[in-house]
Amino acid sequence: MAQKHPPVTLKQVAETAQVSRAAASFALSGKPGVSEATRQRVLQIASELGYSPNQTAQNLRSSRTGIIAVYLPENVSTLSYYMEATFGIVDEAELSNLTVTLVPHTSTNAPIARLNADGLLILDPAREDAIVDRLLALGLPVVTGEALPDPNQSAAGQVISDHRRTTCEILDHFHSAGAHFPAIITPVERMAWSMSIEDSYIDWCQRHNVTPRIEHTSMDELTETTKFSTRKLLEDGSTDAILALTDGSALAVAAQASEHGRHIGKDLLIAAAVDSPALSYVDPGVTAVDLNPRDFGRRCMNLLVRILDSKRAPTDEPLTEYAPTAVIYRASTGAGNS
Amino acid sequence: MAQKHPPVTLKQVAETAQVSRAAASFALSGKPGVSEATRQRVLQIASELGYSPNQTAQNLRSSRTGIIAVYLPENVSTLSYYMEATFGIVDEAELSNLTVTLVPHTSTNAPIARLNADGLLILDPAREDAIVDRLLALGLPVVTGEALPDPNQSAAGQVISDHRRTTCEILDHFHSAGAHFPAIITPVERMAWSMSIEDSYIDWCQRHNVTPRIEHTSMDELTETTKFSTRKLLEDGSTDAILALTDGSALAVAAQASEHGRHIGKDLLIAAAVDSPALSYVDPGVTAVDLNPRDFGRRCMNLLVRILDSKRAPTDEPLTEYAPTAVIYRASTGAGNS
Structure with a gap:
């Protein structure tokens, strides 16, 4: 198994085929100047030996790095x-x-x-x-x-x-399950995807005459900042659903909510805007958007x-x-x- | 912000420094043949223009790809x-x-x-x-x-x-917390790290006069295979602690154990041989080995x-x-x- 051999060189291909290095090179690159019979023999031998032309040199020639x-x-x-x-x-x-x-x-x-x-x-x-x-x-x-x-x-x-569509779908799902005061927990770091989720959340709240509740988390200290934000939302009393933007944040919301005596899936609904394997392993499993990464x-x-x-x-x-x-x-x- | 400009070439450096391309190349590569004053001027200009020599060409020369x-x-x-x-x-x-x-x-x-x-x-x-x-x-x-x-x-x-050391540490910890019949759930895929954990588990069991209980999981269908193995262990009745080899598997053990009415951290102890952020977010948090990846x-x-x-x-x-x-x-x- 542990056979170690250096890469096959053009020289080896040429020697095995009993042609000059130049002829072998011409044959391999499809240039005219060698007979078709020689070309076929060289290609066959190169394939058998596992020869691969030096990629760095080839890329340089085509002025692409690959x-x-x-x-x-x-x-x-x-x-x-x-x-x-x-x-x-x-x-x-x-x-x-x-x-x-x-x-x-x-x-x-x-x-x-x-x-x-x-x-x-x-x-x-x-x-x-x-x-x-x-x-x-x-x-x-x-x-x-x-x-x-x-x-x-x-x-x-x-x-x-399309984060707007999935955000609305989750908020509508919350609503039809009886949770009418959803909040979101979003990263302080500004990225296009999180900004578009915030926007569609605010739009949804306006359409449903609900005051938006937006709390933040930080990627640097995800657990602590999410737990802090969750406490703020739960102490308010009206929050009956939380959409956490990241998978890790959703797990931290669930942990904090349990400590608060809330029952996830019953008196508090939770969803994540990004799915991950962990969200299906935990109990209860967490509803999430599969972004098909x-x-x-x-x-x-x-x-x-x-x-x-x-x-x-x-x-x-x-x-x-x-x-x-x-x-x-x-x-x-x-x-x-x- | 969206300025797009092609990379600076040696030609541009040479023209700006008013020397030949060869002289610029000699100056940049530290070869003799140009005066120290010219060399300093070329280096200064190359730095100002943000010139970087073609890495592919350089690597080829040094017969390393980098x-x-x-x-x-x-x-x-x-x-x-x-x-x-x-x-x-x-x-x-x-x-x-x-x-x-x-x-x-x-x-x-x-x-x-x-x-x-x-x-x-x-x-x-x-x-x-x-x-x-x-x-x-x-x-x-x-x-x-x-x-x-x-x-x-x-x-x-x-x-x-050193998976042997951490495995023994976890099993000793189970033992001193009153859990005397630990089981492990390990991948069917054979890797050196999982094999060494299994070995040290078997050694530990022999030293403590306990019959080893080894169940398997598969990376392909982690949740289902882990849940199946967990059920087998819990139906047996004596199992009071489970070391799951992967983080995802530990979460699936926890979910299945809850469905079985077991209380994690109380009548069933759980640990994972690999830590991940999710294990600290869940409630209760799962003891795990930080491999400092x-x-x-x-x-x-x-x-x-x-x-x-x-x-x-x-x-x-x-x-x-x-x-x-x-x-x-x-x-x-x-x-x-x-």
Whole structure:
């Protein structure tokens, strides 16, 4: 099992095929100058030996690096979402023979200038994130997962989940289950997806003549800030449903509500705007929006590949694609079981 | 914000500095042949313009790609662990100016032969994983996160957590809290870390004259298989503590135990061998082993860099480093609070 052998070289292919290195190279690259019989023999031998041409050299020649850089936010409370989305990105990249590299968080200075990539994917850009500004300034083709939150920024493309629709669906579900005073707990960090959920929550409240109750949480100290916000909502007394924007926050709401003697799924309904495996494992399971992160990641990479291939001129209007989402109902909102 | 400009070229640096391209190149690479005054002027201008030499070309010259490939297992029930470990790998890679790429899962055939990297990190290799075999056969320097489970396989280095120590610590803690018949729920997938936990569990049982109770779960269908195993353990009647090997599995144990009318932290103690944010958010919080995944990832990358720099000959004995771990006590094992 532990056989270690260096990569096969062009020289080995040439020697085995008993042709010159130049002839082997011509045969492999499909250039004229060798007979068809030689070409077939060289291809056959290269395949048998497992020869792969030096990718770095090939990429340099085609003036493409073959690399897509991916930037994930640093303080992520929905780690499983990003892991799944990253797997989706890598799966889709492979179809185009692209390699995915991850942009590091640590340095806020020089190294970004060296980013050696054909294009860039930024997942969930946050408004306060200086690295996002600096990445955009590199001039590479960029696709964002969810929109850029700053109207002065622009990307070549964006993949967006319809958070407005799922937010209304959850609030309507609360309502029809008898919970008429829903509150939301949203990150202080400003991202397009959380801002659109807040907006649709406020719209919904206006339509239903309910005063909006918005409390905050911070990605840095998710448990403590969520528990504090939950206490504030529950001490008020009227709150009968809480939509927590992240999966981790929803779990912290549930823990705090139990300490307050509230019964989740009965006298307090809870939902999360992002699903994660944990929300189905806990008891009661927590209703949440399945954002299909693996599929979402694939769509991001696919859109970037299309943009790279199209060589379209940068315009102010990004190409926009919508990703499918679905509310998964569980016992935390009164569903039977699961 | 949305300024897009192409990267600065050597030509632009040379023109701005009013020297030939060759002179600019010599100055930037520190070669003799230009005056110190010219060299200083060129460096100054290159810095002002934000010039970065073409990394692909430079790497090719130094016969290094500057790329480290990372392989993560496909069916991961502990997604936040791998996400954190990956962030740690990327952070540490940056210190050595290395780029991290992720090996895709989808294709089980040709593309691995093309892997263009100086070295390879494999996290939690599983015994049945054909991709691991094929990656090892590439002949690249490899560091594994946790050991290779197959004694016929070998890597240049490995970073290992002391699962034996933490397993004994948890079982002793169960015991001193009055739970004398602990069971474990372990993945059917064979990995070195889970195998070492099973071994130390069996050792502990022998020392305490207890019959081992080992049930299984599958990463593919974690919730259902864990719930099934939990039911089997609870119907038996004597089981008073369960160590679940993954964080997701521990949550599923807790949900199933509640349905069975057991009170977690009181008449049933629960712990997980891998911590995750969710385990601290739920009520009661679940005791778990903090494997310090971000630090673990950094250690993996650091060890690989040392191996690459040392140019040591491949030997059968991998360089081994131990990563620090700690049991985090929460209410699921009777701890006061949190």
